Amino acid sequence: MKNDLDRDLSLSLEESSPQASRLDAAHLHAHDTRIHRQDRAFSTRENQAHALSLGGYRALSVLVAVGVILVLLWGVMDLPAFGRDTNPVENEVAERYLAQGLQEGGATNLVANMILDYRAFDTLGESNVLFTAATAVLLLLRGLQTREADRSLAAAAPEAPADPILRAGARALCPVILLYGLYIILNGHLGPGGGFSGGAVMGAALILYREAYGSEKMGHLFSFRTYRAISFFALAFYALSKAYSFFTGANHLPSIISTGTPGAILSAGLILPLNIAVGFVVCCTMYGFFALFEKGEI
């Protein structure tokens, strides 16, 4: 039945005669009655009992939530005081990262040292989580419109040209945002920043460009092939560049790459290339999420 309705809809869109618009109205009417039928189905006696149990459920869930809050607040009262340097969480692990980080990792941003040198495997897993999520969204949403009947709708109504203000603004802003994202990535081992934040900023620039100029024009700059290539090479580079520590007894601190002069752009061994790899993966994933949710296509 649904297929018939959709065929009616696509017919009515292809033709623009008054008859077609009547068809359209008939379709809308059919759709309305379908919704009403559904509503009636939810108000039988059986469902009134259901509604009653729903009230009980609501009361119970509020009770559970308040209970959880109270128990956890009780736990908070046993926590050591906020912001003291004598708290048990400020232990020798953090002290070691802070005291030895600059000599051993070479990055003046000690957090970057920690996540991309001492705990680089952790960050590799993190990039893979992002990539896996993008793959899952791709599987769920890609090509959805080819299966759904509303493809004819999309074909009948081509993408509306974007607002001139948006286009002019995007032309001025996109390069600046991209440059800023690149700066955050390249500055990740020297100051606040890094691959994740910089990649997110670059992804935002790509999204802005797509919104202003449409997905067709974006396809010349960033297609599904680009997405595949960048994600694959960035993740493979990351995995291979960290694999050598397997051969050095999982102790990758005495690196073959010198840590360089602290504070220089080409310092801190592998941290800069790894930041770039992570940045590209994050950038692709952010843009990919947006494109998939908008159109079901990268």
Add this chain to the structure above:
Amino acid sequence: MNLQILLENRVEAAAIILFGIGLTTLLLNRNLIKKIIGFSFMDSAIFLFLASEGYIAGHTAPIQDAAGSLSAASFINPIPAGLVLTGIVVSVSVTAVMLSLTVRLYQRFHTLNLDEIVQLAREANEEEEEAND
């Protein structure tokens, strides 16, 4: 209840209350999108809690100068910062997967209400079984 300690640990307490708000949203709403919003609330509450654990009053962000002259005792704890970074990335990924599953459910059942989805799915199952018999 010792309110003095609760007041001193007010950041953690706020994180707990935010977590509770998220849990209530998750439990009370039948709309899948609102459930996802509740889930994100809970994520943010945990990040706030972790970040507050790493804070030390009067200490600065762990960025050494090029000469390495700043004392290690002048920085806050960098480990919770790294953990929160991981957490944010995972929460973004999980939210995206949940939202795409919701898109698929909406396209199948034309509703976001979980009760209606369960009922419609059950009806569809029964119809299928009848057709098989």
